[in-house]
Amino acid sequence: MGSLSSFASSYYDGGCFLKAQHEIKDSKVRKFFVRASVASSTPKSSNISEIKAQNSEKFRIGVLGASGYTGSEIIRLLVNHPNFEITLMTADRKAGQSIGSVFPHLVMQDLPDMVAVKDADFSNVDAVFCCLPHGTTQEIIKGLPNNLRIVDLSADFRLRDVGEYEEWYGQPHKAQDLQKEAVYGLTEISRREIKNARLVANPGCYPTSIQLPLIPLIKAKLIEVRNIIIDSKSGVSGAGRGAKEANLYTEIAEGIHSYGITKHRHVPEIEQGLSDAANSEVNVSFTPHLMPMVTLNLRFIVCSFVLSLSVLYFSYSPESWYAINYICGNGPRSVNSGFISAFELVL
Numbered sequence: 240m241g242s243l244s245s246f247a248s249s250y251y252d253g254g255c256f257l258k259a260q261h262e263i264k265d266s267k268v269r270k271f272f273v274r275a276s277v278a279s280s281t282p283k284s285s286n287i288s289e290i291k292a293q294n295s296e297k298f299r300i301g302v303l304g305a306s307g308y309t310g311s312e313i314i315r316l317l318v319n320h321p322n323f324e325i326t327l328m329t330a331d332r333k334a335g336q337s338i339g340s341v342f343p344h345l346v347m348q349d350l351p352d353m354v355a356v357k358d359a360d361f362s363n364v365d366a367v368f369c370c371l372p373h374g375t376t377q378e379i380i381k382g383l384p385n386n387l388r389i390v391d392l393s394a395d396f397r398l399r400d401v402g403e404y405e406e407w408y409g410q411p412h413k414a415q416d417l418q419k420e421a422v423y424g425l426t427e428i429s430r431r432e433i434k435n436a437r438l439v440a441n442p443g444c445y446p447t448s449i450q451l452p453l454i455p456l457i458k459a460k461l462i463e464v465r466n467i468i469i470d471s472k473s474g475v476s477g478a479g480r481g482a483k484e485a486n487l488y489t490e491i492a493e494g495i496h497s498y499g500i501t502k503h504r505h506v507p508e509i510e511q512g513l514s515d516a517a518n519s520e521v522n523v524s525f526t527p528h529l530m531p532m533v534t535l536n537l538r539f540i541v542c543s544f545v546l547s548l549s550v551l552y553f554s555y556s557p558e559s560w561y562a563i564n565y566i567c568g569n570g571p572r573s574v575n576s577g578f579i580s581a582f583e584l585v586l
Contacts, residue, residue, distance in 0.1 A: 299363055301327035301387075303379060304370035305353055308476045309392050311342045313368050318348050326363045329356045361387060369393065377414040380438070389438045396421035396440035397508050407504050425450060425512065442512075444477050445505040445527060448536050450512040456542075457516040463543035464513065467523045474535035491531045503527050 300317055304310045305328035317323045328338060330353040338353060339346030356379060361367075366388035369376050376393040383389065398404045401412045412418060422436035423429055425447065433439055442450070449469055456462045472495065475486050484490065485498075506525050513521040530537075 296322065297324045298322055299324055299326040299365045301325075301329070301359070301361065301364040301367040302370060303329045303356060303359075303367055304372075305338060306330035306333040306341050307370055307480050310368075310370035311338075311345070313370055313392070314338060314342075314345060314348075314350070317368075318345070318350070325350055327351060327359055327361065327367075328353045329359050331355045334358070366390070373408060374410055374413075377412065377417075380417060381414050385437075388436075390424065390441055391421075391438065392441045394440075394443060394504065394508070396438060397423060397442065397446075398511060399423075400507075400511075403507050407507055423512070427451060428454060428512075443505045443508055444473065444536050445471050445503075445525075445538070446508040446512060448538055449509050449523075449540065450516075452540065453513060453542075454516040457513060457521075461545055463545060464517045464519065464521045466543055467513070467521070468541040469509075469523055469525045469538060470528070470540075471526070471538040472528045472530045472535060474530055474532040476533050485529075491529060493531065495528050495530055497526055497528045499527055 300323050302310055302313055302317070302325060305314060307330075310328075310330070314325065314328070317325055328351055330336075330341075333341055333353050334355040336353055337346075338348070338350050341353075361384050364387060367383065367390070369380065369389060369391040371379060371393055373393045373395055376391050376395045380389060380391065380395075394408065395404075395412070395414070396418055398407075399418070401415050401418055404412050404418075417438060420436075421438045421440045422432045424433060424439040424441045426433060428450070448471070453462075453467070457464060475491060503525060505527075506523070509523055509525065510521055513523065
């Protein structure tokens with residue numbers, strides 16, 4: 240499962256919101272994906288009524304897997320958005336319950352009760368966010384109406400190579416035809432493709448945080464693509480809501496420990512994105528760590544710099560907005576202007 244920050248990083252770039260909303264107006268579904276690209280930074284207009292006036296159309300949304308951590312975060316983001324209306328929520332184990340009974344912070348929201356997936360009525364839905372476990376999503380999506388736009392937050396459609404998916408996730412891919420049409424949903428990189436997609440694969444937490452700072456540098460040929468070393472720290476929510484011994488308080492408190500060394504499932508996803516940017520194969524040395532926190536995504540990246548400075552070292556931080564500005568239309572200039580504030584150069 241991706242972390243809670245994964246969706247926000249990939250689909251909610253407020254810096255591009257007002258610019259993007261005017262780019263495509265020819266169909267409801269295309270506008271949905273433009274507006275689904277909004278909110279980790281503040282929109283140009285902070286007046287919510289003003290934004291509503293500019294965009295009066297509501298998109299009807301279904302959330303599949305609403306009772307999980309990712310589902311709850313999707314709901315929180317959607318209910319605060321002026322153009323989305325949640326008309327369906329599913330959760331097999333919590334069917335018949337209100338979302339407020341599961342997540343008290345949502346108790347004041349006017350939302351439909353959760354239902355089992357098999358009982359879901361999609362006649363009043365324009366698009367769905369799938370917040371289901373890896374493997375489960377493939378089966379569910381195959382049975383959805385063809386007119387629905389889908390954003391999948393599992394890893395089922397992130398890897399283009401089905402064989403690679405089977406190798407890293409240990410199970411056969413059961414929706415290979417859908418895999419062929421899926422678009423990798425790193426919005427800052429694939430905005431045009433996402434606008435026209437029926438199925439978008441939301442990136443994982445680590446791949447999102449690693450690709451955003453590195454891809455502009457690789458495209459600008461400012462760093463070598465060999466010997467990229469990544470040290471990442473993550474909170475516990477990324478592991479999902481199910482009970483696991485390794486995630487018990489007594490197991491994770493008062494310390495940091497590495498896990499999944501050489502075999503973390505996000506490695507092929509990271510390398511796929513960086514290889515696309517470099518137009519050549521890129522391999523990384525990736526060491527993830529678990530922190531005793533609910534949500535966190537911190538990474539340190541070391542790579543060779545092509546200019547006179549031998550090493551480029553940086554810690555990913557909110558200042559790396561430069562990557563979003565670069566892809567959204569400000570061009571290489573914004574990448575260059577971001578160096579001093581976003582990076583610490585080490586001789």
